[in-house]
Amino acid sequence: MEPKEILKEKALKITKGRIEILNILTNSENSLSAEKIYQIYRDNNININLSTIYRTLELFEEKEITEKITLNDGVFSYKIKGETHRHHLECDICHKEVEIPCPMLQIQEMVQNSTGFTLTDHDLVMKGVCKDCKKKQ
Incomplete structure:
Protein backbone atom coordinates (compact mmCIF):
# COMPACT_ATOMS: atom_id res chain seq x y z
CA MET A 1 0.00 0.00 0.00
CA GLU A 2 1.26 3.49 -0.83
CA PRO A 3 2.16 5.87 2.04
CA LYS A 4 -0.64 8.31 1.14
CA GLU A 5 -3.17 5.48 1.25
CA ILE A 6 -1.87 4.29 4.64
CA LEU A 7 -2.17 7.79 6.08
CA LYS A 8 -5.69 8.22 4.65
CA GLU A 9 -6.79 4.84 5.99
CA LYS A 10 -5.57 5.79 9.46
CA ALA A 11 -7.21 9.26 9.22
CA LEU A 12 -3.87 11.05 9.49
CA LYS A 13 -2.92 14.30 7.84
CA ILE A 14 -0.79 13.68 4.76
CA THR A 15 2.50 15.53 5.08
CA LYS A 16 5.76 15.29 3.16
CA GLY A 17 7.61 14.23 6.33
CA ARG A 18 5.18 11.42 7.16
CA ILE A 19 5.28 10.13 3.61
CA GLU A 20 9.07 10.18 3.59
CA LEU A 25 10.73 2.35 6.79
CA THR A 26 9.13 0.49 3.89
CA ASN A 27 12.37 0.36 1.91
CA SER A 28 14.48 -0.83 4.84
CA GLU A 29 15.15 -4.50 5.45
CA ASN A 30 15.87 -3.74 9.11
CA SER A 31 14.03 -1.85 11.78
CA LEU A 32 15.32 1.70 12.18
CA SER A 33 15.80 4.03 15.12
CA ALA A 34 14.69 7.66 14.97
CA GLU A 35 18.36 8.64 14.88
CA LYS A 36 19.00 6.38 11.87
CA ILE A 37 16.01 7.87 10.02
CA TYR A 38 17.35 11.33 10.88
CA GLN A 39 20.76 10.33 9.46
CA ILE A 40 19.14 9.11 6.23
CA TYR A 41 17.43 12.51 5.90
CA ARG A 42 20.72 14.31 6.56
CA ASP A 43 22.61 12.11 4.05
CA ASN A 44 20.07 13.14 1.42
CA ASN A 45 20.36 16.84 2.37
CA ILE A 46 16.78 16.97 3.60
CA ASN A 47 16.18 19.23 6.57
CA ILE A 48 13.96 17.77 9.28
CA ASN A 49 13.84 18.14 13.02
CA LEU A 50 14.70 15.01 15.04
CA SER A 51 11.78 15.73 17.39
CA THR A 52 9.44 15.61 14.38
CA ILE A 53 10.71 12.13 13.57
CA TYR A 54 10.15 10.97 17.16
CA ARG A 55 6.62 12.40 17.25
CA THR A 56 5.79 10.84 13.88
CA LEU A 57 7.09 7.42 14.92
CA GLU A 58 5.10 7.53 18.16
CA LEU A 59 1.98 8.53 16.19
CA PHE A 60 2.57 5.69 13.72
CA GLU A 61 2.87 3.23 16.60
CA GLU A 62 -0.31 4.57 18.20
CA LYS A 63 -2.16 4.16 14.88
CA GLU A 64 -0.68 0.65 14.47
CA ILE A 65 1.28 1.50 11.34
CA THR A 66 4.61 0.59 12.92
CA GLU A 67 5.90 -1.71 15.61
CA LYS A 68 8.18 -0.32 18.31
CA ILE A 69 10.96 -2.66 19.34
CA THR A 70 13.15 -2.18 22.41
CA LEU A 71 16.69 -3.25 21.62
CA ASN A 72 19.21 -4.49 24.18
CA ASP A 73 20.87 -1.07 24.46
CA GLY A 74 17.57 0.59 25.44
CA VAL A 75 17.15 2.22 22.03
CA PHE A 76 13.79 1.97 20.30
CA SER A 77 13.67 0.73 16.75
CA TYR A 78 10.68 0.87 14.39
CA LYS A 79 9.45 -1.17 11.48
CA ILE A 80 6.31 -1.26 9.39
CA LYS A 81 3.76 -3.49 11.06
CA GLY A 82 3.23 -6.64 9.07
CA GLU A 83 1.62 -9.97 9.47
CA THR A 84 2.95 -11.61 12.60
CA HIS A 85 2.45 -15.20 13.37
CA ARG A 86 1.25 -16.36 16.72
CA HIS A 87 2.11 -19.14 19.12
CA HIS A 88 -0.08 -21.40 21.22
CA LEU A 89 0.32 -22.22 24.87
CA GLU A 90 -1.19 -25.52 25.94
CA CYS A 91 -1.90 -26.50 29.50
CA ASP A 92 -0.11 -29.73 30.46
CA ILE A 93 -3.12 -30.84 32.52
CA CYS A 94 -6.38 -29.81 30.82
CA HIS A 95 -4.90 -29.10 27.36
CA LYS A 96 -6.64 -25.73 27.12
CA GLU A 97 -4.94 -23.60 24.45
CA VAL A 98 -4.24 -19.87 24.56
CA GLU A 99 -2.97 -17.94 21.56
CA ILE A 100 -0.24 -15.32 22.09
CA PRO A 101 1.64 -13.00 19.73
CA CYS A 102 5.14 -14.11 18.86
CA PRO A 103 7.58 -12.76 21.45
CA MET A 104 10.56 -13.31 19.14
CA LEU A 105 10.42 -9.96 17.32
CA GLN A 106 12.65 -8.19 19.83
CA ILE A 107 15.13 -11.08 19.91
CA GLN A 108 15.16 -11.22 16.11
CA GLU A 109 16.02 -7.51 15.92
CA ASP A 123 11.01 -22.68 16.86
CA LEU A 124 9.58 -21.68 20.19
CA VAL A 125 8.31 -24.28 22.64
CA MET A 126 6.74 -23.19 25.90
CA LYS A 127 5.10 -25.52 28.37
CA GLY A 128 3.03 -24.75 31.41
CA VAL A 129 -0.05 -25.12 33.52
CA CYS A 130 -3.04 -22.77 33.17
CA LYS A 131 -4.24 -20.72 36.16
CA ASP A 132 -7.38 -22.84 36.61
CA CYS A 133 -5.41 -26.08 36.89
CA LYS A 134 -2.86 -24.37 39.10
CA LYS A 135 -5.64 -23.42 41.56
CA LYS A 136 -6.85 -27.04 41.66
CA GLN A 137 -3.43 -28.36 42.65
Missing part, protein backbone atom coordinates in the same frame (compact mmCIF):
# COMPACT_ATOMS: atom_id res chain seq x y z
CA ILE A 21 9.34 8.38 6.95
CA LEU A 22 6.95 5.70 5.68
CA ASN A 23 9.05 5.36 2.51
CA ILE A 24 12.26 5.01 4.52
CA MET A 110 18.76 -7.84 18.56
CA VAL A 111 20.31 -10.78 16.70
CA GLN A 112 20.23 -8.88 13.42
CA ASN A 113 21.68 -5.69 14.90
CA SER A 114 24.47 -7.41 16.83
CA THR A 115 25.46 -10.16 14.38
CA GLY A 116 24.12 -9.14 10.99
CA PHE A 117 22.16 -12.40 10.75
CA THR A 118 18.62 -12.26 9.43
CA LEU A 119 16.58 -15.03 10.99
CA THR A 120 14.58 -17.01 8.47
CA ASP A 121 12.81 -19.28 10.93
CA HIS A 122 12.53 -20.05 14.61
